[in-house]
Amino acid sequence: MTHGQSEFDPEVLTRLTGAELLWATLVGEGVTEVFGYPGGAILPAYDALRKFPIRHILVRHEQGAAHMADGYARASGKVGVAIATSGPGATNLVTGIATAMMDSIPIVCITGQVSSKVLGTDAFQEIDITGITLPVTKHNFLVSRAEEIAPAIRAAFQIAQSGRPGPVLVDITKDAQQATAIFDFAGAKPRAYAPHPMLHCTDQKLHQAAELIRKAERPVILAGHGILQARAGEQVRNLAERMQIPIGMTLLGLGAFPASHPLNMGMMGMHGESWVNQAIQEADLLIACGMRFDDRVIGTPATYATKAKKIHIEIDPAEINKNIAVDVALVGDLREVLEQLLPLLPGRDGSAWLRLIEASKGTAAVRDIRNLPDSGHLYAAHVMHDLWRITEGRAIVATDVGQHQMWEAQYYHHDFPRTLITSGGLGTMGFALPAGIGAKFACPDREVWVIAGDGGFQMTASELATIAQEKLKINIAVINNGYLGMVRQWQEFFYERNYQSTPLVSPDFVKLADAHGIRGAAVRTRAELENVVNEARAHDGPFLINFMVEQEDSVYPMIPAGRALHEMIRRPDQNPLIETPQDS
């Protein structure tokens, strides 16, 4: 039997098994890698895989497969694909699917299902995965006939990528995989994509928006994930530069607009820089581009930017007026809207407002940990700053969730799109390692760093074996402070330092890496940092660095949950930990 793509010429109608139809359709959709884990109900598909030019990456837990597909999609902008068996295989995907849903990431998950004859009988490893994933997918399909496989897969790819992207699950019964049908790739094409009927961007609205922008004295652009999704970086840059408007970034927006650009103020929100939040609170106009006024960004709706008119450019009509009431909503594709808006904007002198913002930085720079004297302590912020410096800001960084995620966002300055892979909406611990693996498959020639805390790393640390098996060059930085750090910080600030269940005893991560055949080293002082990082980068294979950082450091600034943006807790003038390392 001949192998490879030529056997399944999409132009020739061939009778195939459902399993072959699945792979042939994936090949037709341009899929080259899938992340998965075999099992009973998906075995026919796995049996047919060898005939197709698709690389299968065997994960260690299906959650990892979903995160890898997610990381692949975030790094490449293409659809990531995960595959799992029925029952527990399918339910293990759910956290990963929910993560992709919250961050609007296009992934397609394929699950095996028990035979259609026994559907609903509580057969072995039967679970109603289309029911379970209904609220966390953009759409899902239960496929019980071979004829439906190609149309369902093709529709899944269209749905995942179109409009506001998101995850789609296709559940395929075992008998559908075993039956046969004619493969007609072109005939399986889904009906033409129909944009959401409530997209609304009339000339009148554009002129209203342009009028607001022209008249504004203190405008701020809020730059979100939608810029990456709509590939509108250039248009946002034109808007900012032409009208001299400063930009605040959301966490998922980082990289969409160069961090080093003079108009980029930095990240906004709960752990955003004080001057960014202050600028938003003082602004007389907010231009929200592809962001959804998440509660981590606005503090409380009642106190948010009360002096500002608001323009919301967004593709999802359900986001308009959801968290923040806006004055002008331009509902449509961000790039298309901005291209219509830009000709209406002649240019503007924004220097007074920019000077005001610059002045408001005040002592912030002095408080910054990078400018504190080197006390011999290793701070996570140092690690992020040095990683940025050493990698020249060019690495793809996959972060987990918690303190290190915020420090990375503050100190690793992303100048390039799709270089930060992080779980924003759902805040899924355990995301970094598998997502980093997915990103490496999407961009094999790029330097990939996985940065995770000691807590989150252990949630999916089994994927170290995947890295070893697939021989991936990935660098891993474990930011080890012996605590579930962000929870500990909340306990310190809001629960009278009752460190209930946050101290963390972990294995020796270097030995753990060694057990997987992965090189590793520990870093305890800043002086050792650069050499070890360079050793990791030079090493021809995966490398894990266990950064033993200050244990009770906190992320500043911080807006306590439910408070206003201007009520932030600033960085202390001098870090109290330096005087008293042992907290009393």
Added chain:
Amino acid sequence: MLHTFVAYVEDKPGVLTRVASLFRRLNINIISLTVGRSERTGYSRMTIVAEASDQAGHRIRASLYKLEDVAEVDDISGISAVTRELALIKVAANAENRSGVFELAEVFRARIVDLAPESMMIEITGVESKIEGLIQVLNERENRVLEVCRSGKMTMRRGHHTSRVLRAMGVSAEPSPSDRESNESPSSEEPE
């Protein structure tokens, strides 16, 4: 306020769950929901009535449209439309008090569709208030109501009337797109 949506959805398994789940997720109680075949092949028509904040209409409609199986959504809260509900009401009645029930049915233009030695069944069509009214009167007259089965509201926009006719009927004219977006169109009672 009460929101009324008319939705055309694909006629296939699971669609009702998706629509219902959307309201569940928003913690909104569906007051009534009717589904049946429509004039479009392969599509069912739903009338959904739900109690939600005044501002919720836009978001519900936008979210309904995000469901892949939903083809069209119309928010007809406060728009000139004809609304009907069908109810079957079984009351305890014997030879002595049957005639009273007949009289009532006559007044409400309802029909008796079943008669048994100990009970009668009334079929009534109309707006919600008319059906509520009959049930209320039946209860007051001590005709023991045994069972009530109500279809839930079915709604259809009226054809194009002149604005004077609409004013005379006490309903607002079609809202402009901007009204729809802010969902500020006032609700009005259905004339009978």
